[in-house]
Amino acid sequence: MESSVTKHIIVIGAGIIGASIAWHLTKAGARVTVVSASGAGGVATPNSFAWINASWGNPEVYFRLRIRAMAEWKRLAKDVAGLPLAWCGGLCFDLPPDRLEAYAAEHLSWGYGIERVGRERAAQIEPNLVDPPDFAVYVAEEGVAEPAATAKALLADAEQSGARVIIGVVDRLIPSDGKVTGVVVSGETVGADEVVVAAGTGTPAIAATAGIKLPLDTPPGLIVHSRPYKKLLNGLVHAERLHMRQTAEGRIVAGSDFAGSDPGENPEATARDLFAAMRAALHDADGLELDFHTVGYRPTPADGFPIIGRAEGVGGLYIAVMHSGITLAPAVGLFATREILEGERDGLLVPYGLERFS
Numbered sequence: 001m002e003s004s005v006t007k008h009i010i011v012i013g014a015g016i017i018g019a020s021i022a023w024h025l026t027k028a029g030a031r032v033t034v035v036s037a038s039g040a041g042g043v044a045t046p047n048s049f050a051w052i053n054a055s056w057g058n059p060e061v062y063f064r065l066r067i068r069a070m071a072e073w074k075r076l077a078k079d080v081a082g083l084p085l086a087w088c089g090g091l092c093f094d095l096p097p098d099r100l101e102a103y104a105a106e107h108l109s110w111g112y113g114i115e116r117v118g119r120e121r122a123a124q125i126e127p128n129l130v131d132p133p134d135f136a137v138y139v140a141e142e143g144v145a146e147p148a149a150t151a152k153a154l155l156a157d158a159e160q161s162g163a164r165v166i167i168g169v170v171d172r173l174i175p176s177d178g179k180v181t182g183v184v185v186s187g188e189t190v191g192a193d194e195v196v197v198a199a200g201t202g203t204p205a206i207a208a209t210a211g212i213k214l215p216l217d218t219p220p221g222l223i224v225h226s227r228p229y230k231k232l233l234n235g236l237v238h239a240e241r242l243h244m245r246q247t248a249e250g251r252i253v254a255g256s257d258f259a260g261s262d263p264g265e266n267p268e269a270t271a272r273d274l275f276a277a278m279r280a281a282l283h284d285a286d287g288l289e290l291d292f293h294t295v296g297y298r299p300t301p302a303d304g305f306p307i308i309g310r311a312e313g314v315g316g317l318y319i320a321v322m323h324s325g326i327t328l329a330p331a332v333g334l335f336a337t338r339e340i341l342e343g344e345r346d347g348l349l350v351p352y353g354l355e356r357f358s
């Protein structure tokens with residue numbers, strides 16, 4: 001029998017973020033209902049490049065959250081059998097040598113597992129590169145999660161432990177006396193002690209129904225997928241204007257950046273050009289064929305950093321929307337669960353409250 005203190009929590013969204021939060025809440029003993037318009041796997045999530053990293057371009061405080069998230073993936077992989085994760089390593093040379101060296105020096109001082117490599121070692125790591133770089137940075141601890149399959153595996157495991165997943169569109173939140181008391185799903189009211197909005201690019205529209213303004217950009221990113229092919233890549237390769245990796249089923253996926261290419265006015269032509277550049281960069285790729293391309297919209301808060309936490313002045317509501325959701329998901333799921341069930345906000349989340357925009 002359900003304990004009188006068991007909280008019923010609605011999680012809106014079944015992408016990697018909603019799936020991780022639902023999994024952690026369920027395992028911590030909450031009664032969880034996931035509501036998703038798109039079914040398990042999400043919307044941005046299946047269109048992601050899915051690189052797990054704490055790489056360059058971020059302040060140290062955000063690096064600390066990302067490196068923690070990388071460790072939390074390892075913890076989660078022990079708890080959920082068969083998660084499609086690979087710690088395949090990343091070879092990065094998409095910066096001029098002086099900036100690459102500055103990145104290496106800074107992140108090494110922060111404890112990132114960086115190896116500086118020359119041409120010979122780069123060719124050893126990725127023997128099929130036509131033009132190995134003279135100088136690159138290799139991080140063996142970087143990896144990938146096959147994104148939709150990982151979200152689905154987390155949700156399936158949560159369902160085994162009692163979570164419910166329902167397909168439906170959340171029309172609005174139900175605010176009452178400064179607290180959200182449930183949601184309206186496809187015209188029907190569902191009550192809850194707490195509602196988590198992890199709805200990716202759909203988050204601002206839902207939050208607005210409780211009077212909350214959420215500054216979110218949704219830039220597009222195009223990724224090409226080859227048909228499955230023999231193994232050409234061992235790990236992630238971040239060359240100038242060409243980021244690529246090979247999936248477990250043998251597809252090479254690539255963008256001009258891990259965040260995807262700008263699709264431009266003619267996404268088919270952009271995909272063809274990108275694919276040709278990828279094929280030209282690899283030995284033994286004559287038989288490689290373009291299967292399809294995707295255009296995903298990246299849920300990116302206005303300052304580029306995640307929004308994770310409660311909205312000031314509104315009880316019963318927790319918001320989790322971010323880019324780099326593949327990297328961050330396990331830490332976000334763990335920390336959100338602790339905050340919702342125990343009232344403890346992890347120190348690593350302090351910079352990421354919605355109040356920073358007010």
Ligand SMILES: Cc1cc2nc3c(=O)[nH]c(=O)nc-3n(C[C@H](O)[C@H](O)[C@H](O)COP(=O)(O)OP(=O)(O)OC[C@H]3O[C@@H](n4cnc5c(N)ncnc54)[C@H](O)[C@@H]3O)c2cc1C
Pocket residue numbers: 012013014015016017018019035036037038039041042043044045046047048049050051052168169170171198199200201202203206220221222223258259260295296297298299320321322323324325326327328
């Ligand atoms: C091209 C591209 C490359 C990327 N590369 C990387 C990368 O290399 N590394 C990395 O860490 N991150 C990367 N990202 C970012 C990452 O993929 C996203 O941060 C992550 O997938 C977001 O997951 P999510 O669960 O928040 O959103 P989504 O996967 O979009 O899921 C949103 C969910 O909310 C539901 N929903 C929305 N509105 C409603 C509603 N009204 N009612 C009910 N349900 C609703 C949807 O149906 C869906 O289930 C990339 C993204 C893209 C597009």
